[in-house]
Amino acid sequence: MATPHPARQAHVPEGAFTYPIEARAPTRWFGFILLRDFTLLAFSSALDPLRVANQLAQKPLYGWVVMSADGQPVRASSGVELGVDGGLDALTDDLELFVCSGNRGTEVASDAVLAAIRRHARFGGQVGGICTGAMTLARAGLLKDKRFTLHWENQPGFIEAFPGLTPARTRFEADGKIRTCSGGSASTEMMLSIIAQDYGQDFAIAVADMCLNDPNLTPGREQRSSIARAIDSRNPKLLHVLRAMYANIEEPLSLEELARDAGVSRRQMERQFTQSLGDPPATIYRNIRLDRAHSLLAETDMSVMEVATACGFNSVSVLTRHFKRRFGTTPFGKRSRR
Known part of the structure; x- marks a missing residue:
């Protein structure tokens, strides 16, 4: 694994309830690229389980870096503007990268963003999409022969834009170095599945309880009833x-x-x-x-x-x-x- 950026420091908030983790692995770092009109709910639902895990363990199990194409704040689809940690130069090899977008997922990623994502994948980095982030991964040419998903509302448009790719109807997918989810609570479920792999299902369920989320980590669940x-x-x-x-x-x-x-x-x-x-x-x-x-x-x-x-x-x-x-x-x- 690549050496983390020396200036980074994982956030470990205090809380009333703790869940001790004795054998801690090195801090696992994630990067989030926010694209214009990204879905705020999907992004925060992915980020907060990492924060809760650190709070419960009172250790820096996870860290995160939030980026935009130019290092400037990004406006979400709700109209809220969110500050970031930096631009694409903050994307280092050790980050597990997620692209966050919304209803304009087929068009908002610039050539510079696509090039950065391709480079990250080419050098072995984990790459993922949240909500409609899979549209950007498809534009970057990373989804061929991969299982992936995106929000059901945007699947018909995706199929029109990328006729050779078929998204799954599931809430989240993990296929090799590619992770995708359909957004909303599925973002939390995807991150809980990562936490369960790292520190066991009981700890992941404790995180889910803190998020007031149904601790159902079953793979292959469909997005819609x-x-x-x-x-x-x-x-x-x-x-x-x-x-x-x-x-x-x-x-x-x-x-x-x-x-x-x-x-x-x-x-x-x-x-x-x-x-x-x-x-x-x-x-x-x-x-x-x-x-x-x-x-x-x-x-x-x-x-x-x-x-x-x-x-x-x-x-x-x-x-x-x-x-x-x-x-x-x-x-x-x-x-x-x-």
Whole structure:
């Protein structure tokens, strides 16, 4: 790893609650390039978990440098102007770089910014995109054969601009030296996944709790719920079935009952679900019930057996099998961490 800039000093704020970290690695440094009209929420949601980690550990686990193309303050999409630490000359080889942009992601990066990002990647640096930052990475030619994502609102425009690249619908992605996220709370989730890799999942969950964020670090989670995507499809039959699924969690309806109630055949229903939502109705129905189980385990004192019954699973073993596949832990593991 390259030697950090000698003038840098990581920020370690004080706090009422601490989580001691005995074996600390050298400070891990991140760089954030803010482009004009960047999304302030996405940027702050990525930065604050690093600050919270330092506060909990009372050690400089992480450091950060905020940059702009010219070293001048940058105006966010909200109209707020944010000061920076410097210009592109502050981008040193040891920084793990993230590009932060907003709705104008395909056009705001200057040639100088693109050249700096390419150079950083060419010399082995980690490069990432926050919110629509993947658009800049695509312009820099860094996304070929990579898994990546960006905010769902901007994906249609991205596909038009870069027809050879297909973004994932997930909240965040890590593929080799490329990290991307869709912004908002997904920025926090991406950084929590890094913290979990560095210092363990329990510490990452403590950071998530301080951020009042759901400590769900499951990779591959989609950006939008099934009901939101169904609304977007403007398919009334699809919405009818989904509402019935949410209304019948404890005693699930059969696929035949769901289709009959919506006035379609089971085959039609399965085809519409797969085309519009990417999964068959059985999978989506099960995930709705698993998400309810996840919430009950986090928010109530119900036993695992009671949760299984309340979510329409006929045994704890069935719930456990599907729960672990979806969330990476068992219901008992989820309960013990709570």
